[in-house]
Amino acid sequence: MREGGLVGALCPARAVFRWAGIGGAILAVLLPALVGPREYLLYLGTMALVFSVLAQSWSLQAQAGLISFGHAAFFGVGAYGSALLSLRWQFSPWIALAAAALLAAATGLAAAEIAGDLTGPYFSLTTLALAEILRVVALHWTSLTEGAWGLVGIPGLPWIGARETRAAEYYAALVMLAAMCGTSAWVQRAPLGLALHAIRQGEARAAASGVDARRVKRIALALSGLFAGGAGALHVHIFHWVDPASAFSLNLSVLPLIMAMFGGSGYLLGPPLGAVVLYLGNELVFQRLAPGGQLWLYGGAVVLVILALPHGILGWIEARVGGPRGPV
Amino acid sequence: MESRRGPRRCTVVEAVVGGLITGTFYALLASGFAVILGVTRVFNLAHGDLVILGAYVGERLWHLAGWSPILVMPLAALPPLLLAVASRPLLARVGEPFVLRSVVLTFGASLLIQSTLQTTFTADFRLITPPAWDRGISLFGVRVAAGRLLIAATALIVLGLLHLLFTRTFFGKSLRAVSLDREGAALAGIDPVRVDRFVLGLGGALAGAVGPLFAAIQYVTPSAGIGPTLTAIVLTIFGGVGSIGGLLVGGLLLGLAESVAAWAGGALWRDLTGLGLLLLVLRWRGVGLAGASVSAIGPAGGRAA
Numbered sequence: 001m002r003e004g005g006l007v008g009a010l011c012p013a014r015a016v017f018r019w020a021g022i023g024g025a026i027l028a029v030l031l032p033a034l035v036g037p038r039e040y041l042l043y044l045g046t047m048a049l050v051f052s053v054l055a056q057s058w059s060l061q062a063q064a065g066l067i068s069f070g071h072a073a074f075f076g077v078g079a080y081g082s083a084l085l086s087l088r089w090q091f092s093p094w095i096a097l098a099a100a101a102l103l104a105a106a107t108g109l110a111a112a113e114i115a116g117d118l119t120g121p122y123f124s125l126t127t128l129a130l131a132e133i134l135r136v137v138a139l140h141w142t143s144l145t146e147g148a149w150g151l152v153g154i155p156g157l158p159w160i161g162a163r164e165t166r167a168a169e170y171y172a173a174l175v176m177l178a179a180m181c182g183t184s185a186w187v188q189r190a191p192l193g194l195a196l197h198a199i200r201q202g203e204a205r206a207a208a209s210g211v212d213a214r215r216v217k218r219i220a221l222a223l224s225g226l227f228a229g230g231a232g233a234l235h236v237h238i239f240h241w242v243d244p245a246s247a248f249s250l251n252l253s254v255l256p257l258i259m260a261m262f263g264g265s266g267y268l269l270g271p272p273l274g275a276v277v278l279y280l281g282n283e284l285v286f287q288r289l290a291p292g293g294q295l296w297l298y299g300g301a302v303v304l305v306i307l308a309l310p311h312g313i314l315g316w317i318e319a320r321v322g323g324p325r326g327p328v
Numbered sequence: 329m330e331s332r333r334g335p336r337r338c339t340v341v342e343a344v345v346g347g348l349i350t351g352t353f354y355a356l357l358a359s360g361f362a363v364i365l366g367v368t369r370v371f372n373l374a375h376g377d378l379v380i381l382g383a384y385v386g387e388r389l390w391h392l393a394g395w396s397p398i399l400v401m402p403l404a405a406l407p408p409l410l411l412a413v414a415s416r417p418l419l420a421r422v423g424e425p426f427v428l429r430s431v432v433l434t435f436g437a438s439l440l441i442q443s444t445l446q447t448t449f450t451a452d453f454r455l456i457t458p459p460a461w462d463r464g465i466s467l468f469g470v471r472v473a474a475g476r477l478l479i480a481a482t483a484l485i486v487l488g489l490l491h492l493l494f495t496r497t498f499f500g501k502s503l504r505a506v507s508l509d510r511e512g513a514a515l516a517g518i519d520p521v522r523v524d525r526f527v528l529g530l531g532g533a534l535a536g537a538v539g540p541l542f543a544a545i546q547y548v549t550p551s552a553g554i555g556p557t558l559t560a561i562v563l564t565i566f567g568g569v570g571s572i573g574g575l576l577v578g579g580l581l582l583g584l585a586e587s588v589a590a591w592a593g594g595a596l597w598r599d600l601t602g603l604g605l606l607l608l609v610l611r612w613r614g615v616g617l618a619g620a621s622v623s624a625i626g627p628a629g630g631r632a633a
Contacts (some may be wrong), residue, residue, distance in 0.1 A: 067428055071434075114607060121371045121431045122610050126560060129606045132558075140596040250554060254435065261432070295443035302436025306429055307421050326462065 017314065018320050019270050028174055037156075042166045042312040046238065048279045049173035051259060055271035057181045057227035058256035060187065061220040062265050065119065065200035071228050072252035073134050078104040079247040080138060080145065083154045093157045095328065096182040099235040107134075108221035112214070126163030126193020128253065135248030137247050150243025156316025157237045169238050176234060177272065180227045182267055187223070196220060228256075258298050261305045264312025273313060295312065343591035344584065349480040351583025353541060354559055355576040356483035356568075360534030362567070362575055364412075367507045367527040371427050372417055373434040375560050377441040377536055378408035382539020383391070384445060385532055385547045387454045389539070397456050399541035404540050405533035410496060411441075412532025416525050427550045438553060445550035456544040479541045493570040503527060562606045567611050570591035575622030 022178050027034075028049075035041040055214030058071050080152035085091040091099070115126045144149065159168045187193045194204045195216040203213050236242045256271070256277075263274025278301060309316050380403035395461040415437070422429045424606065440458045461475025494500040505513040506523045514520050540583070542556065562582060565576025582605060590598035 065425075065428075067432065105471030114610060114611075120425065120428050120608060122565075124428075126429060126607060126610050129558075129603045129610070133600060133603045133607075136596060136599045183498055256437070257432070257533055258436075293447065295439040295446075297437045299443065302432060302439070303418075306433040306436065307418060 005021075005257075005287075012219070016304075016317070017267070017269060024269070024272075032170055033068060039166045041310070042170055044280060044283050046166070046170045046173050047283075048276045049170070049236055050238075050277040050278050051255060052175070053177050053180050053231040053234075053271035054228055054252070055229070055256040055259035055263070056152075056177070056184055056274040057246065059222045059260040059265040059271045060184060060224040060227075061196075061217070062260065063187070063193065063196040063200065064220060066217065067124045067257065068127045068224075068253070069124040069257070070111070070129070070131035070253050071224075072248045072255050073131035074104040074107055074225040074228035075140065075232035076131070076247035077107045077225075078232030079242045080151075082233035083151045083204045083242045084144070087151055091116065093155050094238050096231065097157070098235065100233040101226050101230040104232065105222045105226035107229070108223070108225025109218055112218040115217075117214075118202070124152050131248055131250075135244050138244035138248060138321045145244065148243060148245070150241060150246075152241050154236055157234075159218050169234075169292055173234060174228070176230055177243065181272070183223060183227070188268065192216065192219060213309040243273060250284075255298065258302050258305075262301045262309075262312055263267045264314035265314075266311060266313040268316045277313070277327060297311055308328050338591065339470075340588070342470050342472075342589060343587045345467065345472060345475070347471065347536065347584040347587025348520075348580055348584070349476050350545075350587060351537075351580035352480040352483045352576070353545065354563060355572075355579030356486055357538050357542070358560040358563035358567075358579065359487065359558050360538070360574050361529040361557075362564040363490075363527055363534065364531035365564060367421070367503055368524050369427055370430045370528075372531070373431055373557055374438040374441055374553075374577065375531075376555060376557030377445070378532055378553075379410065379504070379537035379539050379542055379556045380445060380548060380550065380553045381408050381411075381441060382536030383543040383552075384449050384454070384539070385536070386540025387456055387543045387548060388408045388449075390456045390458070390543075391454075393460075394456060398478065398610070401482075401537040405536040408536030408539075409529050410535040412528040413525055416521075416528055419524075419528075438557075442550050442576055449550065449595070451550060453547040453549055454543060456540060457542070461544065475544055479544065480553050482541065485573050486534075492535075493555045494572065497628050499526075499615075522556060558606060559604070562602070562609055566609045 023087075031045050035045070049268070054071065054075060057074070060067060061068060078100045082093070082096040085096035085099055086093045109126060111130055114130065115123050116157060118126055123293040132166060140148055141147075156165060157169065157172060159165060160246075187196070195206065195211045198209065198211050198218060199213050207213055232247065236247075256275075258269040259274035259278050261274070262278055263272065264270030278298065282294045282297050286294065288295060357379065360378070361372055364370050384402045385407060386397050389395045389403065390397060411488050419433070422433055458475065461478065463471060463474045465474050465477055466472075467477065475541040484554075484559065492500075494504060502518045503523055503526075504514065505518055506520050513523075516541035516575065539557075546552075556566050559582070563575050563578040566581075567576070576591040582602065585601050585605060586598045589601040
């Protein structure tokens with residue numbers, strides 16, 4: 001994995017996080033070999049990676065202080081786009097996945113247009129309304145989407161010479177996460193990242209320094225939508241099934257927000273860390289203690305972040321470890 | 329925002345009257361959210377969940393003891409009131425940017441309330457259906473269910489009392505003073521912490537009190553809070569945090585638009601109308617009342633200048 005190197009170069013928390021990142025990447029690559037035939041664990045790993053992609057994509061436009069409440073819109077467009085293309089029009093699932101991700105990127109552009117200059121809670125609510133509108137349309141456009149029944153029998157991703165599909169799906173998710181992290185790292189290094197931070201600190205000031213805020217937001221939301229849509233498309237080819245309530249679920253808008261903020265959305269490794277810790281923590285531990293009570297965990301995590309961990313787990317660790325302060 | 333539809337298709341006049349009645353109810357539904365946002369700048373995304381909490385209290389009391397939804401309103405107001413007042417020390421710890429962080433925090437609170445409701449009351453659909461409430465009453469030549477008229481009348485009375493509280497009492501004026509200028513009000517001898525506590529309690533109580541009426545209009549589930557939250561946001565941004573009249577006008581317009589859209593095109597268009605109006609109102613007044621003025625608790629979001 002090249003990911004470790006990028007992390008080392010860009011993560012502000014220096015050595016500790018760099019080695020943790022490299023270790024995590026190695027562990028992630030070796031996981032299928034480590035869990036062996038236990039498919040359930042591999043499936044959990046795959047889902048943790050899908051949520052990592054979603055959380056990382058969420059934190060992209062959050063760099064500009066834009067808190068999205070509607071990433072389910074992108075996830076759902078990716079899921080439905082890929083499902084419809086491969087099921088109704090018999091495209092290869094790989095082509096369908098790529099096309100659906102692009103469609104979700106276009107949805108990101110549309111979201112930027114609809115939101116315009118709005119910031120703060122008004123931006124958040126705009127994205128929330130957008131996801132709800134798409135859910136309602138998917139629910140009622142029965143001739144295309146089968147409505148609440150959902151689409152079933154969506155083909156899985158075809159593998160060349162691979163028999164262990166669970167492992168293949170896992171690696172597909174891992175490659176997508178690597179691409180997502182690479183993009184995030186590039187954005188942080190590129191002028192785009194500086195522009196995003198400038199917008200967060202004050203759109204008027206950023207504009208006065210020559211930042212085209214609208215254009216920057218369009219790019220950020222399109223990139224974010226691209227990967228969130230990719231995650232949705234991958235999800236649908238793993239599950240072979242999609243319906244409006246799950247694809248455009250409010251949970252899918254809430255979870256990336258919670259996971260990213262919990263891990264530390266200002267850090268490159270924060271969102272994946274938050275996703276892995278919360279998702280696996282829920283599936284492996286919390287569900288046994290309180291079946292069906294995952295909202296307790298996620299709700300509690302949010303309250304904890306806002307009240308006690310303003311920069312997430314990584315921010316907390318950084319404050320303990322010392323060194324130069326603050327997320328980029 | 330779904331109301332039960334009769335077996336036969338109603339006339340457009342009935343749709344208009346029904347929409348106006350629902351709109352009055354919407355204004356009451358939004359009042360708790362607006363009051364809290366106006367004074368404390370807390371953008372309470374758990375508002376709808378407090379309504380649902382009140383709705384469950386009302387439904388249980390109606391189901392087990394047969395109490396009328398109107399009579400149980402004070403009891404339904406109590407748990408949300410206590411919850412909201414108890415949250416004040418936590419809200420005081422929220423850092424900058426305050427409005428945005430309060431949104432995320434109350435989002436978390438919303439999830440916690442939902443899961444508590446789920447474990448306490450299960451996910452079954454609940455509805456309050458007093459038999460007498462279905463009796464038709466003739467209003468301007470249109471037959472309207474008695475229960476809905478009762479709900480609209482209750483909403484108007486509570487809104488009227490709120491209006492009097494804000495405009496005619498010294499305490500109401502001190503609330504508005506804190507809303508306008510927190511430091512100035514403190515200099516004038518008004519204790520902002522006491523005002524915050526009262527306002528959170530008032531907003532929570534209003535949300536809870538609406539609950540039993542909500543349960544008499546539409547099905548209640550633990551996750552049904554998002555609808556009332558969005559309605560409250562639409563009306564508050566449209567009508568303004570300090571104006572009961574603005575809420576009422578916004579409520580009537582929203583109720584009317586949804587009702588006519590449902591009459592003309594069915595449930596899809598009613599839902600899309602509500603959400604579309606939310607987008608429009610956000611674009612139109614995104615500078616918002618919370619965004620325009622900056623309080624000592626925290627500067628608000630809104631349109632960048």
